[in-house]
């Protein structure tokens with residue numbers, strides 16, 4: 001069974017995003033970009049299935065500008081067998097990504113797609129579910145455990161109030177939550193080896209997919225700022241403030 | 250313009266989240282319907298009929314809908330969608346699970362986690378862990394929207410008298426089936442709706458100290474318990490305690506952060522709280538930048554003293 005892992009290149013999670021001066025978008029110029037952390041977890045899950053003999057091949061896919069090659073090389077260094085870049089300069093929204101991934105699924109025929117639950121830049125939490133719907137497949141989002149069986153999988157999901165286990169039919173789309181695993185780091189020898197692994201480049205046009213954005217970004221802005229607070233000296237002063245100033249207890 | 254609000258419930262109780270989503274629907278304007286989908290949930294539909302501003306409650310019941318599985322929920326909502334200009338639900342674990350399926354099947358964008366209605370086709374939503382707010386306009390005929398409940402004040406529980414209509418539940422897609430459910434039994438208020446939240450981080454050091462120090466404090470304040478990702482990953486508390494960008498979003502009247510440094514991903518989940526208290530031994534911890542009242546000290550002394558003084 002092939003496993004497809006979509007990986008997104010995002011602003012590194014350690015960097016605080018700021019609006020551009022003209023409010024047209026988020027400032028990214030010159031800032032460190034990394035693989036979306038949830039996609040690292042997805043890669044790790046796929047690689048473990050390969051190592052465990054349950055997956056035959058792990059294919060990393062990224063959609064976006066040429067710079068995404070860097071993210072794909074990271075995926076290859078982590079253990080993906082090969083990579084596909086769907087290259088475009090057009091700003092991609094989740095529905096467009098889902099359509100591109102659907103076209104790749106038609107080409108590659110994977111038995112499982114493992115994606116991140118959420119890209120930490122757009123915080124959309126949509127792409128995996130959309131892909132699953134477009135394919136007419138089953139889905140299991142927010143996975144903290146995946147057990148592969150014959151034609152089915154058991155997936156434990158993080159939901160409000162606790163955990164839910166689903167039995168899903170394969171092929172399926174699964175999205176990862178934080179507790180699924182702890183991703184490995186790429187070692188130097190593997191980074192060297194990754195340079196020789198195949199990385200294919202396609203375009204939305206060659207896949208016949210319409211990626212026109214549906215949402216127009218009108219502006220980005222800083223959220224309403226909080227008033228700076230004070231430091232209190234001790235518990236007594238804290239209680240006094242909470243009772244008499246904030247009136248919350 | 251007619252809006253369909255999909256109710257959040259557990260087949261027994263209508264969750265408060267629905268009343269927050271209704272407020273967002275009211276801000277959009279137009280006629281409002283509520284869909285109650287589940288099994289043996291007629292009582293929920295009755296509660297929904299009393300919600301103010303709702304003209305009609307649509308009730309779909311079947312075994313296939315009992316656990317609100319994404320594939321079956323999406324199929325139902327897609328079938329009802331042509332009657333509506335907007336589909337709204339809470340940006341909860343459930344809403345996030347099925348709404349994107351609906352959007353994809355309708356070939357429309359989904360607008361996730363809105364915090365403001367700017368116009369019936371224009372919404373504002375946080376991106377990048379809430380560091381930035383984006384205002385987006387949708388050109389799609391049907392707007393599929395999930396709502397950040399903390400950003401909209403809940404409408405009252407009563408005041409309305411909606412009609413009730415039964416709708417065909419649809420067949421089971423058979424794509425997935427729930428085989429297990431482990432809910433964390435708790436007598437505390439729900440994290441998302443509690444008036445007071447006491448949250449602990451890595452500074453608590455262990456599951457034992459988390460409960461020994463924070464439970465008595467939460468008891469005194471009738472508070473819900475929350476946590477940072479580090480506390481959850483370290484196994485101090487279950488997953489669904491996590492507050493933050495990729496956990497729960499809360500906005501209580503009072504949020505007490507104990508032994509939490511204040512990473513941007515954590516702040517994303519609690520920055521909208523009315524009053525924030527931070528207890529941390531590091532005077533430079535970033536949490537103090539958002540705290541109304543900061544107390545620098547060792548939580549092992551401060552928390553018991555606070556609990557005793559309440």
Ligand SMILES: Cc1cc2nc3c(=O)[nH]c(=O)nc-3n(C[C@H](O)[C@H](O)[C@H](O)COP(=O)(O)OP(=O)(O)OC[C@H]3O[C@@H](n4cnc5c(N)ncnc54)[C@H](O)[C@@H]3O)c2cc1C
Nearest residue numbers: 450451452477478479493494495496508509510515530548
């Ligand atoms: C993709 C991604 C998603 C994430 N999502 C979330 C999320 O949703 N929610 C979230 O919370 N985090 C999230 N994180 C993690 C986040 O970046 C931080 O790592 C995390 O919030 C840190 O938790 P903490 O504050 O408990 O731990 P630390 O940063 O280690 O802070 C512990 C604090 O405790 C204090 N302390 C220690 N001992 C004492 C003592 N005796 N008395 C008083 N104070 C003491 C220390 O001074 C320190 O400030 C995410 C990260 C990534 C990459």
Ligand SMILES: Nc1ncnc2c1ncn2[C@@H]1O[C@H](COP(=O)(O)O)[C@@H](O)[C@H]1O
Nearest residue numbers: 006007063115116118119124125126127
């Ligand atoms: N441009 C992209 N290229 C590859 N994968 C993506 C892309 N955008 C989103 N994804 C995948 O979809 C997941 C969810 O993203 P989102 O719906 O944008 O929050 C990510 O974690 C990735 O696995």
